[in-house]
Amino acid sequence: MTFHKLAAAAAALSLTAAPVVAQAAPQRAAAPAEEGSEMGGTWILAILAFAAIIAAIIIATDSSDDPVSP
Known part of the structure; x- marks a missing residue:
């Protein structure tokens, strides 16, 4: 019975943590290029x-298709 409770707790934790993990990171600004590639x-x-x-x-x-042996 404890395994079922542990599995349910792990599922609940993953469902509550998913939106926090999926948050978008801030975009970095690109540095201007001095020369071409x-x-x-x-x-x-x-x-x-x-x-x-x-x-x-x-x-x-x-x-x-030439034979190897004579």
């Missing part, structure tokens, strides 16, 4: 990675 060339790396993945798929699915 220097990561503008990352799209080139993305294209190269995509090309490497496509090349790996083509190489892996190459169907050379």
